[in-house]
Amino acid sequence: MNFCSKCGSARIEKKIPEGDTLPRYVCQDCGEIHYSNPxxxxxxxxxxxxxxxxxxxxxxxxxxxxxxxxxxxxxxxxxxxxxxxxxxxxxxxxxxxxxxxxxxxxxxxxxxxxxxxxxxxxxxxxxxxxxxxxxxxxxxxxxxxxxxxxxxxxxxxxxxxxxxxxxxxxxxxxx
Ligand SMILES: [Zn+2]
Missing domain, CATH: 3.90.79.10 (Nucleoside Triphosphate Pyrophosphohydrolase)
Structure with missing residues:
Protein backbone atom coordinates (compact mmCIF):
# COMPACT_ATOMS: atom_id res chain seq x y z
CA MET A 1 0.00 0.00 0.00
CA ASN A 2 1.54 3.32 -1.12
CA PHE A 3 -1.09 5.94 -0.35
CA CYS A 4 -3.81 6.35 2.25
CA SER A 5 -7.21 5.92 0.56
CA LYS A 6 -8.77 8.37 3.01
CA CYS A 7 -6.38 11.37 2.94
CA GLY A 8 -3.90 10.54 0.14
CA SER A 9 -0.85 10.65 2.39
CA ALA A 10 2.17 8.55 1.45
CA ARG A 11 3.18 8.18 5.09
CA ILE A 12 1.90 4.63 5.64
CA GLU A 13 3.37 2.45 8.34
CA LYS A 14 2.76 -1.25 8.96
CA LYS A 15 2.21 -1.75 12.66
CA ILE A 16 -0.02 -3.43 15.22
CA PRO A 17 -2.64 -0.86 16.30
CA GLU A 18 -3.33 -0.55 20.00
CA GLY A 19 -5.74 -3.26 21.14
CA ASP A 20 -5.23 -5.28 17.92
CA THR A 21 -3.28 -8.51 17.39
CA LEU A 22 -2.07 -8.27 13.77
CA PRO A 23 -0.01 -5.70 11.83
CA ARG A 24 -2.07 -3.28 9.69
CA TYR A 25 -1.28 -0.43 7.32
CA VAL A 26 -1.81 2.71 9.42
CA CYS A 27 -1.77 6.23 8.00
CA GLN A 28 0.66 8.42 9.97
CA ASP A 29 -1.23 11.58 8.99
CA CYS A 30 -4.93 10.86 9.50
CA GLY A 31 -4.67 7.70 11.61
CA GLU A 32 -6.82 5.59 9.31
CA ILE A 33 -6.28 1.83 9.80
CA HIS A 34 -6.46 -0.06 6.47
CA TYR A 35 -7.70 -3.59 7.06
CA SER A 36 -7.25 -6.37 4.53
CA ASN A 37 -9.67 -9.32 4.77
CA PRO A 38 -10.44 -12.43 2.68
ZN1 LIG B 1 -4.57 9.13 5.84
Missing part, protein backbone atom coordinates in the same frame (compact mmCIF):
# COMPACT_ATOMS: atom_id res chain seq x y z
CA UNK A 39 -12.64 -12.29 -0.41
CA UNK A 40 -15.78 -14.40 -0.79
CA UNK A 41 -16.44 -16.26 -4.04
CA UNK A 42 -19.99 -17.54 -4.43
CA UNK A 43 -21.55 -19.74 -7.11
CA UNK A 44 -23.96 -22.49 -8.11
CA UNK A 45 -23.74 -26.19 -8.99
CA UNK A 46 -26.62 -26.38 -11.53
CA UNK A 47 -28.12 -29.86 -11.94
CA UNK A 48 -31.08 -31.44 -13.74
CA UNK A 49 -33.12 -34.66 -13.59
CA UNK A 50 -31.19 -36.15 -16.53
CA UNK A 51 -28.06 -36.53 -14.36
CA UNK A 52 -26.39 -33.56 -16.00
CA UNK A 53 -24.37 -30.63 -14.63
CA UNK A 54 -24.07 -27.24 -16.31
CA UNK A 55 -20.54 -25.91 -16.78
CA UNK A 56 -19.19 -22.66 -18.26
CA UNK A 57 -16.04 -22.41 -20.36
CA UNK A 58 -14.10 -19.40 -19.11
CA UNK A 59 -13.25 -16.74 -21.68
CA UNK A 60 -11.38 -14.57 -19.16
CA UNK A 61 -8.23 -15.06 -17.09
CA UNK A 62 -7.37 -16.74 -14.85
CA UNK A 63 -7.78 -20.22 -16.38
CA UNK A 64 -9.28 -19.03 -19.67
CA UNK A 65 -10.49 -21.99 -21.77
CA UNK A 66 -11.10 -24.22 -18.74
CA UNK A 67 -14.52 -25.29 -17.46
CA UNK A 68 -16.02 -23.97 -14.27
CA UNK A 69 -19.23 -23.62 -12.30
CA UNK A 70 -20.83 -20.16 -12.56
CA UNK A 71 -19.31 -18.20 -9.65
CA UNK A 72 -17.66 -14.91 -8.80
CA UNK A 73 -16.82 -12.40 -6.10
CA UNK A 74 -19.56 -11.37 -3.71
CA UNK A 75 -20.52 -7.69 -4.04
CA UNK A 76 -21.16 -5.30 -1.16
CA UNK A 77 -24.78 -5.37 -0.03
CA UNK A 78 -25.53 -8.92 -1.22
CA UNK A 79 -26.13 -12.20 0.57
CA UNK A 80 -24.01 -15.13 -0.64
CA UNK A 81 -27.15 -16.64 -2.18
CA UNK A 82 -28.02 -13.43 -4.06
CA UNK A 83 -24.43 -13.24 -5.30
CA UNK A 84 -24.48 -16.85 -6.49
CA UNK A 85 -27.74 -16.34 -8.42
CA UNK A 86 -26.46 -13.07 -9.95
CA UNK A 87 -23.21 -14.68 -11.11
CA UNK A 88 -25.18 -17.59 -12.59
CA UNK A 89 -27.29 -15.13 -14.62
CA UNK A 90 -24.26 -13.07 -15.66
CA UNK A 91 -22.05 -15.99 -16.70
CA UNK A 92 -24.60 -18.45 -18.10
CA UNK A 93 -27.99 -16.67 -18.53
CA UNK A 94 -29.23 -19.40 -16.21
CA UNK A 95 -31.90 -19.43 -13.51
CA UNK A 96 -32.02 -22.14 -10.82
CA UNK A 97 -34.73 -23.39 -8.45
CA UNK A 98 -34.70 -25.04 -5.01
CA UNK A 99 -31.36 -23.49 -4.14
CA UNK A 100 -29.52 -24.88 -1.10
CA UNK A 101 -26.06 -24.23 0.37
CA UNK A 102 -23.89 -27.18 -0.68
CA UNK A 103 -20.16 -26.58 -0.09
CA UNK A 104 -18.08 -24.04 1.84
CA UNK A 105 -14.34 -24.17 1.14
CA UNK A 106 -11.82 -21.94 2.91
CA UNK A 107 -8.58 -21.35 1.01
CA UNK A 108 -6.43 -19.45 3.54
CA UNK A 109 -3.31 -19.49 1.36
CA UNK A 110 -4.95 -17.15 -1.18
CA UNK A 111 -7.28 -15.42 1.32
CA UNK A 112 -10.51 -16.65 -0.26
CA UNK A 113 -13.66 -18.41 0.93
CA UNK A 114 -15.79 -20.27 -1.64
CA UNK A 115 -19.48 -21.03 -1.20
CA UNK A 116 -21.43 -23.13 -3.70
CA UNK A 117 -25.19 -23.61 -3.74
CA UNK A 118 -26.83 -26.55 -5.48
CA UNK A 119 -29.84 -25.69 -7.66
CA UNK A 120 -32.12 -27.18 -10.30
CA UNK A 121 -31.75 -25.81 -13.82
CA UNK A 122 -34.92 -23.80 -14.53
CA UNK A 123 -34.58 -22.55 -18.12
CA UNK A 124 -33.34 -24.01 -21.41
CA UNK A 125 -32.26 -20.75 -23.09
CA UNK A 126 -29.01 -20.49 -21.10
CA UNK A 127 -25.95 -19.72 -23.22
CA UNK A 128 -22.64 -17.95 -23.73
CA UNK A 129 -21.92 -14.52 -22.25
CA UNK A 130 -18.94 -12.13 -22.30
CA UNK A 131 -17.40 -14.20 -19.46
CA UNK A 132 -18.19 -17.69 -20.85
CA UNK A 133 -17.41 -18.76 -24.42
CA UNK A 134 -19.54 -21.91 -24.02
CA UNK A 135 -22.24 -22.97 -21.56
CA UNK A 136 -22.97 -26.69 -21.73
CA UNK A 137 -24.63 -29.61 -19.98
CA UNK A 138 -22.32 -32.51 -19.12
CA UNK A 139 -23.60 -35.92 -18.12
CA UNK A 140 -22.06 -36.95 -14.79
CA UNK A 141 -20.21 -39.79 -16.59
CA UNK A 142 -18.64 -37.27 -18.96
CA UNK A 143 -17.29 -34.45 -16.75
CA UNK A 144 -14.11 -32.87 -18.27
CA UNK A 145 -12.09 -33.55 -15.10
CA UNK A 146 -8.71 -32.59 -16.57
CA UNK A 147 -10.13 -29.35 -18.00
CA UNK A 148 -11.73 -27.99 -14.81
CA UNK A 149 -10.54 -24.52 -13.87
CA UNK A 150 -10.31 -24.76 -10.07
CA UNK A 151 -9.90 -27.36 -7.33
CA UNK A 152 -12.87 -25.92 -5.45
CA UNK A 153 -15.04 -26.67 -8.51
CA UNK A 154 -13.67 -30.23 -8.73
CA UNK A 155 -14.31 -30.86 -5.02
CA UNK A 156 -17.87 -29.53 -5.28
CA UNK A 157 -18.71 -31.77 -8.27
CA UNK A 158 -17.09 -34.78 -6.54
CA UNK A 159 -19.18 -34.14 -3.44
CA UNK A 160 -22.35 -34.26 -5.58
CA UNK A 161 -21.36 -37.48 -7.36
CA UNK A 162 -20.24 -39.27 -4.18
CA UNK A 163 -22.74 -38.02 -1.61
CA UNK A 164 -25.70 -36.60 -3.50
CA UNK A 165 -27.63 -33.36 -3.59
CA UNK A 166 -28.73 -33.44 0.03
CA UNK A 167 -25.19 -33.60 1.41
CA UNK A 168 -23.05 -30.69 2.59
CA UNK A 169 -19.40 -30.08 3.34
CA UNK A 170 -17.32 -27.41 4.99
CA UNK A 171 -13.65 -27.89 4.19
CA UNK A 172 -10.26 -26.20 4.31
CA UNK A 173 -7.92 -26.38 1.33
CA UNK A 174 -4.49 -25.81 2.86
CA UNK A 175 -2.13 -26.77 0.08
Missing amino acids: NVVTGVLPINDANEILLCRRSIEPRSGFWTLPAGFLENGESIEQGALRETREEAKLEVNNVKLFTVISVPKINQVYSFFIGEIANTDFGPTPESSEVKLFHVDNIPWDKLAFRTVKLTIEQYLEHGRNSFFNRVLDN
Whole structure:
Protein backbone atom coordinates (compact mmCIF):
# COMPACT_ATOMS: atom_id res chain seq x y z
CA MET A 1 0.00 0.00 0.00
CA ASN A 2 1.54 3.32 -1.12
CA PHE A 3 -1.09 5.94 -0.35
CA CYS A 4 -3.81 6.35 2.25
CA SER A 5 -7.21 5.92 0.56
CA LYS A 6 -8.77 8.37 3.01
CA CYS A 7 -6.38 11.37 2.94
CA GLY A 8 -3.90 10.54 0.14
CA SER A 9 -0.85 10.65 2.39
CA ALA A 10 2.17 8.55 1.45
CA ARG A 11 3.18 8.18 5.09
CA ILE A 12 1.90 4.63 5.64
CA GLU A 13 3.37 2.45 8.34
CA LYS A 14 2.76 -1.25 8.96
CA LYS A 15 2.21 -1.75 12.66
CA ILE A 16 -0.02 -3.43 15.22
CA PRO A 17 -2.64 -0.86 16.30
CA GLU A 18 -3.33 -0.55 20.00
CA GLY A 19 -5.74 -3.26 21.14
CA ASP A 20 -5.23 -5.28 17.92
CA THR A 21 -3.28 -8.51 17.39
CA LEU A 22 -2.07 -8.27 13.77
CA PRO A 23 -0.01 -5.70 11.83
CA ARG A 24 -2.07 -3.28 9.69
CA TYR A 25 -1.28 -0.43 7.32
CA VAL A 26 -1.81 2.71 9.42
CA CYS A 27 -1.77 6.23 8.00
CA GLN A 28 0.66 8.42 9.97
CA ASP A 29 -1.23 11.58 8.99
CA CYS A 30 -4.93 10.86 9.50
CA GLY A 31 -4.67 7.70 11.61
CA GLU A 32 -6.82 5.59 9.31
CA ILE A 33 -6.28 1.83 9.80
CA HIS A 34 -6.46 -0.06 6.47
CA TYR A 35 -7.70 -3.59 7.06
CA SER A 36 -7.25 -6.37 4.53
CA ASN A 37 -9.67 -9.32 4.77
CA PRO A 38 -10.44 -12.43 2.68
CA ASN A 39 -12.64 -12.29 -0.41
CA VAL A 40 -15.78 -14.40 -0.79
CA VAL A 41 -16.44 -16.26 -4.04
CA THR A 42 -19.99 -17.54 -4.43
CA GLY A 43 -21.55 -19.74 -7.11
CA VAL A 44 -23.96 -22.49 -8.11
CA LEU A 45 -23.74 -26.19 -8.99
CA PRO A 46 -26.62 -26.38 -11.53
CA ILE A 47 -28.12 -29.86 -11.94
CA ASN A 48 -31.08 -31.44 -13.74
CA ASP A 49 -33.12 -34.66 -13.59
CA ALA A 50 -31.19 -36.15 -16.53
CA ASN A 51 -28.06 -36.53 -14.36
CA GLU A 52 -26.39 -33.56 -16.00
CA ILE A 53 -24.37 -30.63 -14.63
CA LEU A 54 -24.07 -27.24 -16.31
CA LEU A 55 -20.54 -25.91 -16.78
CA CYS A 56 -19.19 -22.66 -18.26
CA ARG A 57 -16.04 -22.41 -20.36
CA ARG A 58 -14.10 -19.40 -19.11
CA SER A 59 -13.25 -16.74 -21.68
CA ILE A 60 -11.38 -14.57 -19.16
CA GLU A 61 -8.23 -15.06 -17.09
CA PRO A 62 -7.37 -16.74 -14.85
CA ARG A 63 -7.78 -20.22 -16.38
CA SER A 64 -9.28 -19.03 -19.67
CA GLY A 65 -10.49 -21.99 -21.77
CA PHE A 66 -11.10 -24.22 -18.74
CA TRP A 67 -14.52 -25.29 -17.46
CA THR A 68 -16.02 -23.97 -14.27
CA LEU A 69 -19.23 -23.62 -12.30
CA PRO A 70 -20.83 -20.16 -12.56
CA ALA A 71 -19.31 -18.20 -9.65
CA GLY A 72 -17.66 -14.91 -8.80
CA PHE A 73 -16.82 -12.40 -6.10
CA LEU A 74 -19.56 -11.37 -3.71
CA GLU A 75 -20.52 -7.69 -4.04
CA ASN A 76 -21.16 -5.30 -1.16
CA GLY A 77 -24.78 -5.37 -0.03
CA GLU A 78 -25.53 -8.92 -1.22
CA SER A 79 -26.13 -12.20 0.57
CA ILE A 80 -24.01 -15.13 -0.64
CA GLU A 81 -27.15 -16.64 -2.18
CA GLN A 82 -28.02 -13.43 -4.06
CA GLY A 83 -24.43 -13.24 -5.30
CA ALA A 84 -24.48 -16.85 -6.49
CA LEU A 85 -27.74 -16.34 -8.42
CA ARG A 86 -26.46 -13.07 -9.95
CA GLU A 87 -23.21 -14.68 -11.11
CA THR A 88 -25.18 -17.59 -12.59
CA ARG A 89 -27.29 -15.13 -14.62
CA GLU A 90 -24.26 -13.07 -15.66
CA GLU A 91 -22.05 -15.99 -16.70
CA ALA A 92 -24.60 -18.45 -18.10
CA LYS A 93 -27.99 -16.67 -18.53
CA LEU A 94 -29.23 -19.40 -16.21
CA GLU A 95 -31.90 -19.43 -13.51
CA VAL A 96 -32.02 -22.14 -10.82
CA ASN A 97 -34.73 -23.39 -8.45
CA ASN A 98 -34.70 -25.04 -5.01
CA VAL A 99 -31.36 -23.49 -4.14
CA LYS A 100 -29.52 -24.88 -1.10
CA LEU A 101 -26.06 -24.23 0.37
CA PHE A 102 -23.89 -27.18 -0.68
CA THR A 103 -20.16 -26.58 -0.09
CA VAL A 104 -18.08 -24.04 1.84
CA ILE A 105 -14.34 -24.17 1.14
CA SER A 106 -11.82 -21.94 2.91
CA VAL A 107 -8.58 -21.35 1.01
CA PRO A 108 -6.43 -19.45 3.54
CA LYS A 109 -3.31 -19.49 1.36
CA ILE A 110 -4.95 -17.15 -1.18
CA ASN A 111 -7.28 -15.42 1.32
CA GLN A 112 -10.51 -16.65 -0.26
CA VAL A 113 -13.66 -18.41 0.93
CA TYR A 114 -15.79 -20.27 -1.64
CA SER A 115 -19.48 -21.03 -1.20
CA PHE A 116 -21.43 -23.13 -3.70
CA PHE A 117 -25.19 -23.61 -3.74
CA ILE A 118 -26.83 -26.55 -5.48
CA GLY A 119 -29.84 -25.69 -7.66
CA GLU A 120 -32.12 -27.18 -10.30
CA ILE A 121 -31.75 -25.81 -13.82
CA ALA A 122 -34.92 -23.80 -14.53
CA ASN A 123 -34.58 -22.55 -18.12
CA THR A 124 -33.34 -24.01 -21.41
CA ASP A 125 -32.26 -20.75 -23.09
CA PHE A 126 -29.01 -20.49 -21.10
CA GLY A 127 -25.95 -19.72 -23.22
CA PRO A 128 -22.64 -17.95 -23.73
CA THR A 129 -21.92 -14.52 -22.25
CA PRO A 130 -18.94 -12.13 -22.30
CA GLU A 131 -17.40 -14.20 -19.46
CA SER A 132 -18.19 -17.69 -20.85
CA SER A 133 -17.41 -18.76 -24.42
CA GLU A 134 -19.54 -21.91 -24.02
CA VAL A 135 -22.24 -22.97 -21.56
CA LYS A 136 -22.97 -26.69 -21.73
CA LEU A 137 -24.63 -29.61 -19.98
CA PHE A 138 -22.32 -32.51 -19.12
CA HIS A 139 -23.60 -35.92 -18.12
CA VAL A 140 -22.06 -36.95 -14.79
CA ASP A 141 -20.21 -39.79 -16.59
CA ASN A 142 -18.64 -37.27 -18.96
CA ILE A 143 -17.29 -34.45 -16.75
CA PRO A 144 -14.11 -32.87 -18.27
CA TRP A 145 -12.09 -33.55 -15.10
CA ASP A 146 -8.71 -32.59 -16.57
CA LYS A 147 -10.13 -29.35 -18.00
CA LEU A 148 -11.73 -27.99 -14.81
CA ALA A 149 -10.54 -24.52 -13.87
CA PHE A 150 -10.31 -24.76 -10.07
CA ARG A 151 -9.90 -27.36 -7.33
CA THR A 152 -12.87 -25.92 -5.45
CA VAL A 153 -15.04 -26.67 -8.51
CA LYS A 154 -13.67 -30.23 -8.73
CA LEU A 155 -14.31 -30.86 -5.02
CA THR A 156 -17.87 -29.53 -5.28
CA ILE A 157 -18.71 -31.77 -8.27
CA GLU A 158 -17.09 -34.78 -6.54
CA GLN A 159 -19.18 -34.14 -3.44
CA TYR A 160 -22.35 -34.26 -5.58
CA LEU A 161 -21.36 -37.48 -7.36
CA GLU A 162 -20.24 -39.27 -4.18
CA HIS A 163 -22.74 -38.02 -1.61
CA GLY A 164 -25.70 -36.60 -3.50
CA ARG A 165 -27.63 -33.36 -3.59
CA ASN A 166 -28.73 -33.44 0.03
CA SER A 167 -25.19 -33.60 1.41
CA PHE A 168 -23.05 -30.69 2.59
CA PHE A 169 -19.40 -30.08 3.34
CA ASN A 170 -17.32 -27.41 4.99
CA ARG A 171 -13.65 -27.89 4.19
CA VAL A 172 -10.26 -26.20 4.31
CA LEU A 173 -7.92 -26.38 1.33
CA ASP A 174 -4.49 -25.81 2.86
CA ASN A 175 -2.13 -26.77 0.08
ZN1 LIG B 1 -4.57 9.13 5.84
